[in-house]
Amino acid sequence: xxxxxxxxxxxxxxxxxxxxxxxxxxxxxxxxxxxxxxxxxxxxxxxxxxxxxxxxxxxxxxxxxxxxx
Numbered sequence: 305x306x307x308x309x310x311x312x313x314x315x316x317x318x319x320x321x322x323x324x325x326x327x328x329x330x331x332x333x334x335x336x337x338x339x340x341x342x343x344x345x346x347x348x349x350x351x352x353x354x355x356x357x358x359x360x361x362x363x364x365x366x367x368x369x370x371x372x373x
Contacts, residue, residue: 312347312366314359319352326350342366 317325319339326332326341329350340351340358342365349362 312342312349312363314362315348315350316353317350319355322350322352344370 315325322340323338326335326338329341329343330345332338332341339355340349340362342349342362344365347366349359349366351358351362
């Protein structure tokens, strides 16, 4: 399921799909497990169903860029 929030699209999917899709994202850093990711070139955040913390984190990437404190 995809939702548009302001100028960022959010794809909600299963945790397994989040991990798989985020590993395929361009420039994805190596990680043991992904709870979410933000793909700047597509303005797309991918998070698992009901994972509000991951959604907030990815939306922060959308506002502040790849690196933040």
